[in-house]
Amino acid sequence: MFERMKRKTIAVPLALIAIAALFLIAGSFYGLAVAPAEVHMGDVQRIMYVHVPTAWTSMLVLTWAFICAFTFLFTGKWKWDSRLEAAVQMSIILSFLLCMQGSIWAKPTWGVWWDWDPRLTTMAVLLMAFAGISALRHFVEDPLKRATWSAVATVIGYVDVPIVYFSVKWWNSLHQQQSTVSTISRDFLIPLFINFAGMLLLVSAIMTIRTRTAARRLEDEIVPPSLLVQEAIA
């Protein structure tokens, strides 16, 4: 039995986007103009105030995609497929952004735009895997097959996430290991956390809207035409 989903407004997510923008402006201002230059790396280190929050947010979104896929496979509820669609797309955006920011960082610090280092390579593999899942969703027309196959592919693709995280510990990597809060100056932590809060809010709001778009499309695909006619008459 299908139920017509309520058409919710997007006022709340739009308000969240506005709040997120304020956080990001404040965090970026602090990172660019208030925080001091790092002793060894100089001003280039300021890239970290966007790169690290992007990395944290992408790991959370990828984990959310895994949760959505896993829950869909076990419950079969369509709302998890809509959430998965939004999460997969956001994962691609954030992974791509992460690679680009890393590349911009690599040039002045390592002397190259790209290196087949374990962290960068495993991250590129993750980006390709999720791009493949998105392509799969685009080409499979049957909603059930699309949802099931992409959920299975997401669960498999997620295996790369812990490999990305631990790659800097497991292998000899150009990429530095994760720092801890206790080893970072307060002046560096403030813009990092403000930008992280802003990015998390922004991404959550975007995914909320994207989930609703996916749910509407799915609704048009799976709701029997007779039900639509009945509703139109009523």
Place this chain on the structure above:
Amino acid sequence: MSGILSGGWNFVVAAYALTAFILGGYAIHVVREIRR
């Protein structure tokens, strides 16, 4: 300017501009998509 690396502001500006362009652009795309 300080630190071992000289300059670097061009890379910093590029990273921030790219982040704003990609996240801002995607947010606009998603909002337009649902309003269509």
